[in-house]
Amino acid sequence: MGIFDFFTQEIAIDLGTANTLIIHNDKVVVDEPSIVAVDRATNKVIAVGKQAQKMHGKTHENIKTIRPLKDGVIADFHAAEHMIRGMIKMINQSNKLFQPSLKMVICIPSGITEVEKRAVRDSAEHAGAKEVYLIHEPMAAAIGIGIDVEEPMGNMIIDIGGGTSEIAVIALGGIVCDKSIRVAGDEFTSDIEDYMRRQHNILIGERTAEIIKIEVGAAMIELENPPEEYAVHGRDLMTGIPKEITVSHVEIAHALDKSISKIEEAILSALEMTPPELSADIYKTGIYLAGGGSMLRGLDKRISMKTKLPVHVADDPLRAVARGTGIALKNADRYQFLIK
Template sequence: AIDLGTANTVIIHKGRIVLNQPSIIAIDAKTNKVLAVGKQAELMFGKTHDSIKIVRPLRDGVIADFYVAEQMLGAMIQSVLKRSKILPLNLRIVICVPSGCTEVELRAVRDSAEHTGGREIYIIQEPMAAALGAGLNVQAAEGNMIVDIGGGTSEIAVISLGGLVVNKSIRIAGDEFTNDIQNYLLQKYDMKVGAVTAEKIKIAVGCASKDLKDAPGEYLVQGASRHSFLPMSVNLSSNEIVDALDRNIQEIERAMKSALEMTPPEIYVDIMKNGIWLAGGGALLRGLAERFTRSLGIKCNVAENPLMSVVNGAGKALKDLKNMPFLAIN
């Protein structure tokens, strides 16, 4: 099972995570030869010369560069096959996609998986996979709401009887949060930082609310002045990150409210009882669940191991294909 995410690609085999790498590839600009993928390629990010291209082939949760995505996925699968001694001819793959994918985008995902040696390719929508991974009974005659905040998209879905009753996919998620931090530093301190530094800031002091009891301390950021190009340092507080992220968090809140407005009354009552479940890396933002709870008036819960909810759910689907009618087969 594969979670081909904008930020990270995760592969699970027989219930065990066999690969968890950044969705990034380094290629030779002249020959298109693959130089590195995953963590090795990420180490090169922002430090290359003209002969090396660093590419993130996924954007907003879908494949933006088909050829490069195929190369990246193929290299990752081959590394797993070598370590795990799995025969390529026996590959049965469940791969996750955002619920808002177009037919063209779905075909790109299927083709990439096929060309890496998959015998049978199944497609599962990310919110359904996230719900399975969070331990929800998606086939029960009962409504559940899942919000999967990934790297490129936030997937918001109401699920009942094995189907998506309501689903919204918005292209505001972890990558936008990273951009928000870069823009905040640029506007307030005239400091330029790269995406890797902004991601570290988000992990270290990222918060969604200013009233946290266990808020992290200040974080020292080093970078260059936009105008003088001289080195500078800033002690950044968690409250400043709240300000930086607030606009996009509000957008996710609005999308959640919109989904609830479209939810049938009986299912709405189920959600009031069961709460809303958060998955994806964005769910780890400090105080986010509590903020959503205050805003929506419905208890919001963070799934156990939210970073792996989607791929774990895809793994569950792969184990029980006969009882997963919502899977689309290639």
């Protein structure tokens, strides 16, 4: 390792609505929730990532928790910059003397506007990046799954993240047609909150709804090995007293049905836009699912039934995009689709 390598640090960032992952030297070095806690009086950032997540929904008036990204794009510029900076600091724990200059590849949703792109770039530059490259999420997911994106073969990738679901058909190192909808993991979580309030008269927080989604979340009622019922604690709307109820995957499948239908519609409309030669390829290769949302029980089966196509879930769906961003970083000079 030469002295100049020491001064330049190359990192790949999967800047997600729900989680942010940073890859350095081919390893995931940071995997934290995308959230910061701020002191209202001084506007100073108190905690980032997991520490801030613990405070979410439990703060008093001097502290507020902010999720800087909404629907896959930066909603709070100040908080986003501090979050990126705080997470980069987690890598450089041992080296307190000087800050190396950073070269970053950051992935962004495919349906993002120029203004939103600018916000990502500015946040990265304020956090210390000297060189910033951007890559579209479906492209990063495809590379992370292990697809050769530069081949003249069509592949359909669906990346269901926290804020957005990205559906793209990729061939020859480019996105041929894409559809980005703002229905994804966060929407599922709020569906569960609404369902609990309407159906069981119980008020639950975002974190509890998220846990229910992980424990008993399902996209369809008939599952091969259904999860056990889960005990939920929240506040009774009638009495105001905390209480417990149990929910099953059947109820959650009902609660999520509308949102999943929206994703299915978007998939069908992306398939309609696909040129016929690529449609022929997709018939053979099927559809690839990545992102945390693709871990919802039975979702692959449901999409497969709807499209009559084989559906493959990526090996480690949560990290597929981050892995792909890391590979793109190593081949930054070779890949033409990186946006400088």
